Amino acid sequence: MVRLSGHGRSMLSAERCALNTLQHLSGIATLTRRYVEEIKGTGCTLLDTRKTIPGLRVVEKYASRTGGATNHRMRLDDGILIKDNHIAVVGSLEETVRGACEAGTGLEVQVEVDRIDQIEPALAAGAQRLLCDNMGPERLREAVALVAGRVPIEASGGITLDTIRAIAETGVDFVSVGRITQSASAADIGLDYDKT
Template identity: 55%
Template sequence: MSGSPENTLLPIQFEPIVRAALEEDLGRAGDITSQATIGAHDTARAVMATRQDGVVAGLPLATCAFRTIDPDLSVDPECADGDRLLAGAVLARIEGNARSVLAAERVALNFLMHLSGIASLTAAYTRKIAHTGARICCTRKTIPGLRVLEKYAVRCGGGSNHRYGLDDAVLIKDNHIAVSGGVARAIEAARTHCGHMVRIEIEVDTLAQFEEALTAAPDAVLLDNMSPEMLSEAVRRNAGQVVLEASGNIDLTTVAAVAETGVDYISTSKITMAAPPLDIGLDISARQP
């Protein structure tokens, strides 16, 4: 796996987030430890390297952190987001004022470790279903304020994005159905309300609900918490009419069986909510001015 033009993130999407993280870390007085122990003009060379195998994501944010602290810092990435790396691989080399390097270090690593963890877990899911036509996608279960970054990390890991928020697609869930008065009625109401560019998906958890949904012709149906046997039956009955998505407590031990039923997408919150950080470190060698 390697970085691609599709795995892009615009500066306007992440610069405010990085700046807020730096402001949180530096507080009112800045890095008082470095100010006390390191000369104002001391310089250093630093290397960021991964200590685990994984997929990298977040290099633009790390670079932004260093250069926001000090535009004169030299930051030279040796890989790209989306690259699969072995333990010990160098992500980037940083050189310049030692105080500046240390002031940005933690924020840069926090973003890299968190996002690379998501990308790495997503990649593990995609490898499990590579022999099928299904795709892994994320959900809206993300850390508040970091959704655009976490969904970007999913793409770096080879996954797909579900809707970004409540405003870009209709997903009719069980509570909507309960209030609106039924599956078909909810679909028709959504179609009447929304413009022709808005896609409509509905969540069902029984085959009877699925049959009712098909009569109203949504764009997609989310099959929630169904067994592989039920999913296979839904795929058979669907016969290619609508896009099918499986969801509900799917993990690395069950995702292959779900994909083999023939569904188009598998959504899981685990790739964002349960991804462990990838272990990445920064080591410095100091040199005097």
């Protein structure tokens, strides 16, 4: 319980905005904790994503960190993530990765792959981290075996509380879950005014 004191009219005029924000952030922290508990003991780390409400990224990521997740990429310029659309624009996975590595930004170059046959070309071109997108446990185990510890592997895409444990047990280093900030239910928090 939290007790506040002050001018009643001022507190009541701010009540709804304050409660909405607190309920939203508490919901994120609570859902994040559930995901963290699901992968406990696997050695896998839960990451949040940039899937946040505009203007609330800092506090939503704080809430996910409070729940036990690790913050990953606060902004686009925190790292280089090569996705399928980037590859489509450039023309080939290898050329896209090489170009990012040769840009000399000092940023980690991560490559999103959704097929096993993309892994070796990405690594040969200089990828420093892989994001395996929408791969089930069997394919993730295959990816982990193929990579053999050369770079960290992150699993992402459609991961739920029901599936995260099996995914974490494949040997991936990280699991990122956008729904912890996107889909968390608000916690039930109220404010009661006591005139005494």
